[in-house]
Amino acid sequence: MSTRTVRLVTLGCKVNQYETQLVKEALVAGGFREAGEGDNADLCVVNTCTVTGEGDYKSRKIIRALARDNPGTRTIVMGCYATRDPMAVGELPGVFEVVTDKRELPDVLSRQGVHDIPDGISFFEGRKRAYVKVQDGCILRCSYCIIPKVRPGLASRSPASIEAEVRRLVDHGHKEIILTGIHVGHYGVDTTRGKSGQAPFRLWHLFRQLDQIPGDWRMRLSSIEANEVDEEFFKAAADCEHLCPQFHPALQSGSDSVLARMRRRYRTEKFLDKLDRIRAIMPDVAFTTDLIVGFPGETDAEFEETIATCRRAQFMKMHIFPYSPRRGTPAAEYPDQVSPEIRKARCQRLAGVEQGLASDYYSRFVGRPLELLVEGVVHARPGWVHGTDRHYIPVQLPGQKSDVGAMIACRGAEVCEGYLRAE
Structure with a gap:
């Protein structure tokens, strides 16, 4: 009997990339071989994204292309789009399994003859960095975001499981480990939420524990909310030898009135104060961020406030996204939607600001x-x-x-x- 072949495609975030790798290792251990270029795959797995409507469109396009290019293939669809709209996904050509909840995955794979799903990954093929998923779920309700509807429950992995996985990846030769999740700053919250007498184990406890792993490697946090870091976080970050001095607090907007419409849980002065407090103990720390430009109702004055806040924050890199209305979110129904032309112009202007801030930061390291x-x-x-x-x-x-x-x-x-x- 010939070895069955599988083709895996991932859309979206670092968490999706991690979860695809986990499924891939399970399938390979269960007797599958990854299909090469030009091979007809017996099985296809698509891990989808639904952050934007464009993510839905790309997911559908890829599923159709796989059915066309791999005649007779059977496609498993997982990820956030599969969770949000399983009926639409199930009607696409070649689809025979739609995973609406990751807890269904063992049963889905067992029907392919794969009965053991590893507790974590062992390597990240083709990548110098390796992602380690430490938690899942988000309980916030930002007005523009669909993710809390498709990944609503907080679930933190055990420190022992994470440490064992990081050790495997370091032993495999990965030099940088990125701790990632849907809401990384909520790591450990679910383990003590509503429970009395249980000592908390939060993100900073985790990277202190991981810092004890020997070797020539480093770790990085994928993102962190500024209002979720405190003195314990600052001290642990400064003490950990392996932790990179770069953090990614998502600002989203530098205007307090826009932040209120976004239902973000901070305002600009609090955000900037947290950055200043980290800089006080880590003077050369780098800050990167996410920004949504052209949010409904964003005026010229509010956009200027965002530029001013970014300059004060001295971001080294900014991921700039034009606002994209997401069906099913409150913001999609807000009045005063900003035109695509204005969104594009504001993105271009902010990109120019980013270029100047990046050069200023890089210049600190000339000769160092x-x-x-x-x-x-x-x-x-x-x-x-x-x-x-x-x-x-x-x-x-x-x-x-x-x-x-x-x-x-x-x-x-x-x-x-x-x-x-x-x-």
């Missing part, structure tokens, strides 16, 4: 030592490689393909457009 994880070769520049340092600065320097995957010491030399040249 850097710890670089080499992630690839610069194809347009033979004899050069690129990667990121501990502060998440993009770096390029002379090197060879054999350097890829290594952690190397170098020194910042010159600020260039979009990166720091090192030597």
Whole structure:
């Protein structure tokens, strides 16, 4: 009997990428082989995204393409779009299983002859960094976000399970581990919520524990809410040798009135105060963020407030998204929707601000030592490689393909457009 083949496709966030890897390892251990280019896959697995309507569209497009390019294939669809609209997903060609709840996954895989799902992953093929999912679920109700409807329950993994997984990944050669989740700052909240007498074990306790793992590796947090960090977090962050001095608090808007319409749980002064307190003990810390531009009702004055807040925050990198109405969220019904043309113009202007802030931050490291994880070769520049340092600065320097995957010491030399040249 020939080995069955599987093709896996992932859309969306780091959590989805982790969950696909977990399913892949289970399938391979159960006798499947990943289909190569040009192979007809017996089974396809699509992990979908529903953050935006575009995510739904891309999910449908990929499912149809898999059915067309893999005649006779049977497709399992999982992820947030499958949870949100299982009827629509189930009507797509080739689909025979729709996983609306991850707890159904063992039963779904068992029907494919796969009876053991590992407690965590062992490697992340093709990646220098490895994602480790530490929690799932979000209980907030931001007015623009659909995710609490499709991942509503908080669920934190045990510290022992996470530590064992990180050790496996480090032993496999991964040099950077990214702790990720749907709402990472809520790690551990569910373990003590509504329970008296139980000592809390929060995110900072977790990375203190992981910091005891020996070796030449580093860890990074995928994101954190500014209003969820306190003195314990600050002290633990400064004490942990392996933790990268780069944090990603999602601002979303730098205008208090817009934040109120978004139903965010902080205002700009509180946000900036938390950044200042971290900088007081980690002077060179890098902050990156997410921003939604053109939220319903956003005026020119409110947009200017966002620019001013970003300058005060001194973000090193900003992920800038034009607001996209999401059916099923309150914000989609708000009046005064901003036109696509204005959203685009504001995104472009904010991108210019980001470029200046990034260059200012990179300039601090000219002449200073850097710890670089080499992630690839610069194809347009033979004899050069690129990667990121501990502060998440993009770096390029002379090197060879054999350097890829290594952690190397170098020194910042010159600020260039979009990166720091090192030597």
